[in-house]
Amino acid sequence: MGGVGEPGPREGPAQPGAPLPTFCWEQIRAHDQPGDKWLVIERRVYDISRWAQRHPGGSRLIGHHGAEDATDAFRAFHQDLNFVRKFLQPLLIGELAPEEPSQDGPLNAQLVEDFRALHQAAEDMKLFDASPTFFAFLLGHILAMEAQSWCLQHDLGHASIFKKSRWNHVAQKFVMGQLKGFSAHWWNFRHFQHHAKPNIFHKDPDVTVAPVFLLGESSVEYGKKKRRYLPYNQQHLYFFLIGPPLLTLVNFEVENLAYMLVCMQWADLLWAASFYARFFLSYLPFYGVPGVLLFFVAVRVLESHWFVWITQMNHIPKEIGHEKHRDWVSSQLAATCNVEPSLFTNWFSGHLNFQIEHHLFPRMPRHNYSRVAPLVKSLCAKHGLSYEVKPFLTALVDIIRSLKKSGDIWLDAYLHQ
Template sequence: MGEPGSSPVPTYGWDEIRKHCLPTDKWLVIERRVYDISRWADGHPGGSRLISHHAGEDATEQLIKDFRALRRAAKDMKLFEADPKFFSLVVGHILLMEGLAWLVVYFLGTGWVPTILAAVVLAISQAQSWCLQHDLGHVSVFKKSRWNYVAQQFVMGQLKGFSAHWWNFRHFQHHAKPNVFHKDPDVTVAPVFLLGESSVEYGKKKRRYLPYNHQHQYFFLIGPPLLTLVNFEVENLAYMLVCMKWADLVWAISFYIRFFSFYAPFYGIPGTLLLFASVRVLESHWFVWVTQMNHIPKDIGSEKHRDWVSAQLEATCNVEQSLFNDWFSGHLNFQIEHHLFPTMPRHNYHKVAPLVKSLCAKHGLSYEVKPFLKALVDIVRSLKKSGDAWLEAYLHQ
């Protein structure tokens, strides 16, 4: 109740609240209270796009009592504290690979065998750099957040040639709404590929930009080979120019200066461009298979307004733990734990995993763990399933 003489507090139903999800009209529900965030959204620390995805919804962390207790237990176990030694080893591993690739060319020459070997080693370095900058975007490795972000800019810019702001812009949306069309950029890939519910939608509307019933086959031609070489390069550059992220642009340019300074003396400009393209294609294969084996085979569709825990579990699965899987995927084989606890450093995922598994068993929630090869094959199977669903709807509805 309000104060004596004050106006009664208005109440709203969900039919009314959900209307306020427009670019200039955004409402948000937190702890059963309705907030108009239309003006405040532009100043949201995570970006206006991120908070706008929750417009017209209940954005309360609807974590069940046991999950709250689990999180408190994880904090008591100090599982949210990063180990500087671990991340120092990761940095050392990346720099070692960079140096090794140059030494291969320096001592063995520019023949096919040493060039291929150097490209593979550089691709490993690039893959591990993805993982490290991903860590720095989530985890407080340094006590001061400013240094944490500077480190991410260095890794993403100098070691990879991309913008840290661009990555965070994409990735934070993915974590907020995993596998939700038009809110998670990782699965909003139509009209090139159709995933989940979009397959039937395109079929019903008789849309046929590509032969989607064969997308599991042309995936190998335009998916893994071209993601980082073409899509990410273009999107990343456009983002830096449009959003005027000049510091990120300088960091990215420094990557290309270093790369060409290292390898142009051996290969010349054309040969260095070919080496660069080869590294990007190899890196792209790693990125697509490792990051999507946990998501594409899961539920993909429109907004279901699920609570936090259910939304993360429905959109993710794990891949079996092993020394190789942990290293090769940068611990992204623990995707469930990463999505439930995005600020937890990856070297602690295996410690919290048994607690998460027990919680899921208690409440009848799915906790899916796959062998590594099966997870990779499931990407192709899910593409074929979606393509077949499109064809069925296209021909018969």
């Protein structure tokens, strides 16, 4: 048996019918290195060291849960659990010893149990079932207003519209490639990491933005090390110049193209090329080459402003730092907040003002967030967790306040430590 004690030689896959070796968390903790990854799902221990490179969501996404209990993340991201468990079976090497808790560290076991009951209640209420009418209307709306097409591709990426994930994938390629000019694989690669480990440096691409901006704990680190690549105490001012205007125009364009070429995503490259061909051929007869280029820049800058303000008002003002190995619920609540719902806010944000519900249940269609929200509030109240809801304008201003606060912390550490 694996038993409690020093880790022994690497275990092979468990043999069918044979008793499973048992492991303690101390042994499992040792396997969180590049090329050596174990994780726990439903109290079973899996060695994903070699298989991680074949993980459909990417090796980084599954690797971020190395040496952790990944049960809630596993259930949050996968639509057909029984189908996915077939791929896990050859990786099974043992199980947690009976005396070991399901989660490592001083975590709230009752919170974990209550959330799993809430998740089951949401399934029983069929809140993970999408409304075809809602998304048909949304598609028509998007075709008329392409700047809003992030909304549909976002849900397709979370595999929540069609029952068969294959059709979600095909539809996402069309919406992301033909309507936006981006790679669906690239978007899922970075966006799923954000959902798995929100606001965690080097695991969430959305907050790993140093040295351009300093957020959260990076402010003190850069200050203590006397790093001054930019005037960070003024970052709340230069944010307006290089943040919202340039994210999709420059950063996303470069990162997206590099990803498709390096990862050889030729199908995505063709989809993106079809977007640019359609865009330029449609407007070239009216505006000429300079006019089309100017129009393209204007569209990208406009959607970049929308994207940055809508997505970051829920995250940048919250806790940002290094991995703290929290349970699923606590990690999502520490990194997200909601914005007060209204007809305008729901429409303008594409229902992403319900960011807490979206992060707790990433596969849930957006039109059901308001229905599950009371259940989430009750869970938070029971366990004394903060369920933060802000007015829309306050949430936007808090982005700037948070950047200024981080810049001031950097300057203080830079001058006095």
